[in-house]
Amino acid sequence: MSDISNLIEEDSDNDGEAMTAAEVLQKLEEAWLNEKFAPDLLENKSDIVDCMMDQLQEMENNIKLAKRGDFKVSLHRMEIDRIRFIISSYLRRRLEKVERFAVCVLEAEEKRDDEEASRLTPEEHQYAKDYQESVEMHMKNLALRHMPPNSQKMDPNLTTIRPNVDSYVFLKVNKHQEGVLVEEESSDAG
Amino acid sequence: MFGEKALELIRELQRSGENSLPPYNEDGVRQVLEEMLSLFEQNQKDVSDTVAGQTGLFAGVQLRHSALERNKRCVMAYLYNRLQHIRKLRWEFGSVLPQEIKYNMSEQEVQWFNKYNKCLANYMRSLGEGGLDLTQDIKPPKSLYIEVRCQMDHGEFETQDGSVIILKKNSQHFLLRSECEHLVRQGILEHIVH
Numbered sequence: 128m129s130d131i132s133n134l135i136e137e138d139s140d141n142d143g144e145a146m147t148a149a150e151v152l153q154k155l156e157e158a159w160l161n162e163k164f165a166p167d168l169l170e171n172k173s174d175i176v177d178c179m180m181d182q183l184q185e186m187e188n189n190i191k192l193a194k195r196g197d198f199k200v201s202l203h204r205m206e207i208d209r210i211r212f213i214i215s216s217y218l219r220r221r222l223e224k225v226e227r228f229a230v231c232v233l234e235a236e237e238k239r240d241d242e243e244a245s246r247l248t249p250e251e252h253q254y255a256k257d258y259q260e261s262v263e264m265h266m267k268n269l270a271l272r273h274m275p276p277n278s279q280k281m282d283p284n285l286t287t288i289r290p291n292v293d294s295y296v297f298l299k300v301n302k303h304q305e306g307v308l309v310e311e312e313s314s315d316a317g
Numbered sequence: 318m319f320g321e322k323a324l325e326l327i328r329e330l331q332r333s334g335e336n337s338l339p340p341y342n343e344d345g346v347r348q349v350l351e352e353m354l355s356l357f358e359q360n361q362k363d364v365s366d367t368v369a370g371q372t373g374l375f376a377g378v379q380l381r382h383s384a385l386e387r388n389k390r391c392v393m394a395y396l397y398n399r400l401q402h403i404r405k406l407r408w409e410f411g412s413v414l415p416q417e418i419k420y421n422m423s424e425q426e427v428q429w430f431n432k433y434n435k436c437l438a439n440y441m442r443s444l445g446e447g448g449l450d451l452t453q454d455i456k457p458p459k460s461l462y463i464e465v466r467c468q469m470d471h472g473e474f475e476t477q478d479g480s481v482i483i484l485k486k487n488s489q490h491f492l493l494r495s496e497c498e499h500l501v502r503q504g505i506l507e508h509i510v511h
Contacts, residue, residue, distance in 0.1 A: 180445035195478070201461055208495055212385040215454045218444065222451070226404075250443040257436045262400065265429045270392050273350045278389050286393075296463035 151178050152210065159217040162299065167290035168224045168232060173248045179214060183207055219228050229259040230287040319356065319384035323349045323391030326423055330398055338402050341423035346392060355390050356381045360495060403430050406438065411499075463494045465506040 146154075158172045184206055193200050225232055225247070232255055236247060247255065263281075272278050326345045332337045359383045363374040403426055406414060412434050419427060442448040471484035482490055489509070500506045 132319055177445060180449070184446060204493075205458070205461050208454070208461070211449075212454045212457050215449065215451050218449070219451050222440070250440055254436055254440045257434070257439075261429060261432045261436065262397075263401065265425060266393065266396060269396055269423075269425055270346070270350070274389060275356070275385070278353070278385060281393070 137200050148182055151175060151182070151272070155179055155210075155213060159213050159220075162217055162220050166294045166296070167292055168221065168228065168246050170244065171221070171248045171251070175236075176214060176217070179210060183214075217271050221251065222254070224290070226258055227288055228290050229255050230283065231289050233259060235289075246280055319352065319381075320391070322352065323388045323395075326395045327391055330395060338399065338406070338418065338421050340421040341399070341426065343423065345442055346395070349388050349392055353385055356385050356388075358384075389390045399426065400429065404433060406430075407433060409502075411452065411503075412438075429465075453495075458494060461494060462491055463497070463501075464489060464491050464509045465501065466490075466509055468505060468507055471505050473502070 136191055154172070155175050158169075158175060160255070186203055189199055190203050190207075232247065236245065236252060236255075239245065266281070271281070322345060326342060326349065329339055329342060329345075345480045360378050363378050367374050367378075372404050374460070403422065406418065407430065410418075422430070437451075441451055444451075466489045467484045467486055470486050474484050476482065477493060477496060482492075484490075484505070490506075497506055
């Protein structure tokens with residue numbers, strides 16, 4: 128038993144600090160592609176994003192120290208631009224999903240237990256609340272207020288936009304696996 | 318016919334297409350709301366008549382109820398779609414809207430735009446150290462420097478390494494992409510592709 132628990136501790140240590148910058152970038156690209164093609168909001172990878180942004184800051188500082196006209200400066204600048212694009216695109220896609228599915232996302236956040244990790248970062252949560260409130264206030268002030276008393280509420284069942292979790296996605300296999308069970312699609316034989 | 322004015326609102330939005338926001342049809346919305354109120358009052362009258370003993374009014378009540386629901390749905394759709402359009406404008410134009418576009422928005426829509434601006438700014442400021450502007454870097458970077466031509470006089474422009482360039486109409490420059498991207502988007506500079 129103690130042997131196994133030692134092994135587990137070792138593994139978790141490796142996961143923490145020992146990833147090289149290249150590995151973090153690889154993970155960021157993976158997270159970016161996953162988020163881009165998934166129909167609903169995935170787990171947040173704020174640790175990877177924060178780590179990458181720190182790296183960017185360091186690279187910018189290093190460039191400032193290098194002498195003018197040095198060729199490496201251009202290469203580093205390109206890399207900085209590229210990484211910044213990936214981070215921006217990733218965060219933009221998440222924000223787009225938070226805005227579209229705001230009601231859904233806030234509902235899920237209320238329902239989850241304390242042990243489950245949240246899919247939203249605290250800032251995204253705040254943003255979802257603010258955005259939802261501003262849209263609701265706008266609708267109330269412009270229209271719902273002036274409607275007959277029976278119609279002044281919006282029925283959440285009818286109005287919330289839910290992500291289509293049944294939409295088709297492409298998967299890329301990273302490791303060779305045998306025997307993955309795919310649910311048979313029930314088709315109406317006509 | 319009930320619900321026609323509401324349909325007119327939706328058609329107006331659809332006709333103007335993806336790129337322009339038509340002026341806020343205050344009259345149209347007001348007329349739809351008035352129609353809803355009158356339908357509701359007629360229904361109330363019919364319901365109290367039925368309770369008093371009159372028969373044969375149920376079909377009318379149902380018809381008016383459906384019309385009420387349809388009007389409500391159309392108005393909600395009209396308002397919501399305008400909001401989505403305005404949100405798109407923030408990402409295209411930045412936090413200050415040109416006067417012609419603002420002219421087409423109602424006062425509450427302008428207020429919503431400001432609120433959205435604030436929300437977005439708060440979120441962007443919280444990313445990393447000192448914030449990350451998500452409205453830059455919309456396209457993947459193809460090259461470090463780009464060649465641009467000035468479309469109008471824009472005065473002096475200081476680059477990152479300190480040299481000052483004068484942006485005169487039709488002058489061409491070779492600048493860092495990240496520095497002039499926002500000017501290209503505003504239309505002041507034109508990206509020259511060979």
